[in-house]
Structure formats: C-alpha cells, structure tokens
Amino acid sequence: MKHLSFFLLCLSFTGFAAAQTPPTTWQEHWFEHNQLLNRKFYDNDVAVYYDNDVSNSITWPYSFVGDVWRYTKSVYGAFGSDPHLFAVFHTNKYSGGHPSTYFDASHDNRNMIDVGPGPWTSGANNDLDIVTHEVAHIVEGASKGVKNSPAFGIWGDSKWAEIFIYDVYRGLGRTSDVTRWYNLMINGTSSFPRANTYWFRDWFYPIYNAYGGTQTLNRYFTLLSQYFPKSGSAYSRGMNWGEFVHFWSGAAGVNLKPLATAAFGWPANYETEFNQARISFPFTYPDGAVTVYKNCSYGGYAIPLLPGSYTLSQLQAKGILNDDISSLRVQNGYKVTLYQHDNFGGTTLVKTADDDCLVNDSWNDAASSLVVANVVVVNSESPTTLTGQTTVDVAAAQTIKGLEIYPNPVLNTLYLSSGEDLSGGLVRVYDIAGRQVWSGKPVSNRIDVSKLSAGTYTLILTKEGKSVTKRFVK
Numbered sequence: 001m002k003h004l005s006f007f008l009l010c011l012s013f014t015g016f017a018a019a020q021t022p023p024t025t026w027q028e029h030w031f032e033h034n035q036l037l038n039r040k041f042y043d044n045d046v047a048v049y050y051d052n053d054v055s056n057s058i059t060w061p062y063s064f065v066g067d068v069w070r071y072t073k074s075v076y077g078a079f080g081s082d083p084h085l086f087a088v089f090h091t092n093k094y095s096g097g098h099p100s101t102y103f104d105a106s107h108d109n110r111n112m113i114d115v116g117p118g119p120w121t122s123g124a125n126n127d128l129d130i131v132t133h134e135v136a137h138i139v140e141g142a143s144k145g146v147k148n149s150p151a152f153g154i155w156g157d158s159k160w161a162e163i164f165i166y167d168v169y170r171g172l173g174r175t176s177d178v179t180r181w182y183n184l185m186i187n188g189t190s191s192f193p194r195a196n197t198y199w200f201r202d203w204f205y206p207i208y209n210a211y212g213g214t215q216t217l218n219r220y221f222t223l224l225s226q227y228f229p230k231s232g233s234a235y236s237r238g239m240n241w242g243e244f245v246h247f248w249s250g251a252a253g254v255n256l257k258p259l260a261t262a263a264f265g266w267p268a269n270y271e272t273e274f275n276q277a278r279i280s281f282p283f284t285y286p287d288g289a290v291t292v293y294k295n296c297s298y299g300g301y302a303i304p305l306l307p308g309s310y311t312l313s314q315l316q317a318k319g320i321l322n323d324d325i326s327s328l329r330v331q332n333g334y335k336v337t338l339y340q341h342d343n344f345g346g347t348t349l350v351k352t353a354d355d356d357c358l359v360n361d362s363w364n365d366a367a368s369s370l371v372v373a374n375v376v377v378v379n380s381e382s383p384t385t386l387t388g389q390t391t392v393d394v395a396a397a398q399t400i401k402g403l404e405i406y407p408n409p410v411l412n413t414l415y416l417s418s419g420e421d422l423s424g425g426l427v428r429v430y431d432i433a434g435r436q437v438w439s440g441k442p443v444s445n446r447i448d449v450s451k452l453s454a455g456t457y458t459l460i461l462t463k464e465g466k467s468v469t470k471r472f473v474k
Helices: 002-014 060-076 126-145 159-171 175-185 199-210 214-227 241-252 257-264 268-280 312-317
Strands: 025-027 036-042 046-050 085-089 097-100 112-115 290-295 299-305 308-310 327-330 334-341 345-351 369-379 389-393 404-406 413-417 426-430 436-440 446-448 456-463 466-473
Touching (some): 060 159, 060 214, 085 126, 097 126, 159 175, 199 241, 199 466, 241 257, 312 369, 327 334
Parallel strands (some): 085 112
Antiparallel strands (some): 308 369, 369 389, 404 413, 426 436, 426 456, 456 466
C-alpha cells in the first residue's frame, strides 16, 4: 500500500495524463531575446533548452532543475495544467535571469526560467543558486492558481528567494549547499525598510526555524489565496507592511509583531495597518504567552500578554480592569500567576493551561496583578535522558540588567553583552525539550555553540544570586 500511495503521488505531480511532449525547438520572442532554442532534455517534469552557445557537454541541469521543480510542486502544488518547467540556458548573452508563468502569454503560457550568461561549466554554487532563485519567483507569482505577488513591493527581488533557496537545498538533502547558502545569507544586510536590515537572519530564518519550516512557507501562499483581494484569477493589489506581518503571523501560527519590530522597526503606520489587517482578514493566531479575557468562555475583551510582571497600573494601561479577569489561555511552555492584590500581594493562583472560567477556582474577577513566566523543563541528569526533571521559572528573576546576545540566529559563536560585569557567571543552555546541552563560564563574553544542532534554545546566565534568560535560534 505504501508503494502504491507513492506511485499515485508521483502521478499527481508529474501530470501523467496532461503532460505534452515539449517542442524540439523554441523561438524566443520576449524582451531583447531572439535566439532559436534547442531542446536538450525532457522528462515528465522539465524541459531543458540551450541556445547555440551553450556547450552540449553540460548536463547537470537535466537532473538538478528536475529535482528543484519536483520538490517545488510537492510543497506548493501544481502550477497550471502542464507539469513541465521549461528551463532556458544562454551563454555569453543576457545577464541574470527572469521567470515567467503559465499565466503569461508573453512566454507562451509556460512556467519557465531563462538564465544567462553562463557558461554553466561548474554545475555548483551560483549556477545552482540562480536557477533556484528564478523558480522562487514562479512560486511567489503563481501559487495556488492565483497570479501576482502582493508582497513583491515589500521584499523585492531577493528576500523571498533567499529563504526559498535555503528550504529547497534542505528538502533535496544538499547538505553542503545548505551550509554554503546559510553562510552567505546570515550576515547579509539590506537598506529596506531601514538601513542594516537583516532579512534572512532576523525575519525569515527565525520564522522558518521556529514555526514549521517548509509548511509555514506554503501556508503563507495558502492564506493569500484564501483571503487577499483578487480580480479574476489575479491578486488585485500589493500588500502593506501591516498586512505582510499579519499574513506571515497566520502562516507561523503566532503573532510575529515582536519579531517584525526587531527586524524592521515598527512605525505608527505599521501598527495602524496591522490592526486593520486583522479586521479585514479574520484568521487568528495566538497573540502572546497568555491571553486574558473579561468573561468566561473566552468572551469580552481579549488582551495578550508577553512574559513579565504586571502591576495593576500596567494591566490597566493594556485595558485590563481591576478584578475583571474571568478566563484565560496559556500557551505551552508558559504559566501565569494571578495575585489577589496590586504589587503581587495576597493569595495566588497559578495556571499552566487554558481555563475557560475562573469561577470554579473562586477566582472570578479577583486578580489585581499577575506574572507571566516562561517555564523551562530542566534536566538534572545528562542531556540524553528525560529523568530527574525539575521546572525552573526563568522569567521571574531577570535581574541582570541589559543583557544582549548576538548574532541571533547564530552559527558558531554567541556573544554576550551587558552593562554589568559578567565574569565568573555560569551559562546554561537548554534545548526546546528542556535538556541541558551546554554549560560553562563564558570566555571573553563569548560561547562556542558550533556543535549544537539547528533549533531554538534557552540560555540562562546566573551570577551572585542574579539571573537572566534569553532565547536564541541556531
């Protein structure tokens, strides 16, 4: 049965019934292109064409372009009725490359990439990158049966392509290319929307790494096709920044406003656009570690709270009245401690999971201050066992002031910076399962994380009875 299912899946992606034999020649008739192209290879998924100046000895595109296109269709679905990607290669003419899709009569309604100037002899590095980059444009411009890319005015020519290329290399198991591409991208900066913006490091890689990887990329285009305005089979306009963050939040399943604020800044117009987007496109996602509600059954106002301590005045500033909370939702890995009085006085109630009505605890409309904490499950034994676990509240004692860690995401070396002297402090690092994977005293305020696997980690720095917690991505 497993073999039969795989066979049927392959049929769905190769377009077995609908596939047509690609023509042996193709006369270019777009832009300044006027070459007569010759078909060099085809199968059920790709057709590779060379102009007369491309050496016939170059054969790596036959397999590589096919692998990229098959993987792309396995993630994002079909692109029109013809399963083929038409890949055109030039040598010594036409810089860069361009794509076209089955929506475009200009290229005979074919999904195609046209790349130059060659000579394509290496079959590695930029030869691979430029091909995959152009496929990224087909994905953003024709996914889910809808034409155009509403985000192109925001991310430009390359930023979506950067995370797409990273994902394709991972999906194809090209380990060396994954590492090479990551190293090329991780410290790359752009001038938009502000100077020194790290698109890959501070936006796309954290989303990809922490919130679902490949499927998150696909969910973004699925949400677009379901909600964004269309005229016929095409998106009718571009998106603004607030809409951009809203749609990626929906794809990731978490409010990405804090990540966007750190990556891009958050001017007043972003806030206005973001709030309107959440009204205009009513898909939802968790807003904070804890969300408190005025009424039982999650009714009335819904106010998200990030980890931290909230006095009565701080709650009121967020629109939460005194003695007014009746239900709450708690995300996995967090807890909330409700206090009877302001400034964390009186009796307490701790919740580590959703509660649709605090009446059952005799705590309805009774909280005047609260603390939201990140709870890490810490191993007291080796990193390879889950026995002997204890829970540590890592948000309640953030008393080392101004600690910053960078770069984040990190590749090999993580740096610590603070206004306080950190010498002699103990650093412990825990993986997402709460297992301690590193401990030691940082040398020159740096720690070597090169041996850690890709993932999200919690760092706890303690010194002289004080501690601080940070999260980082590798």
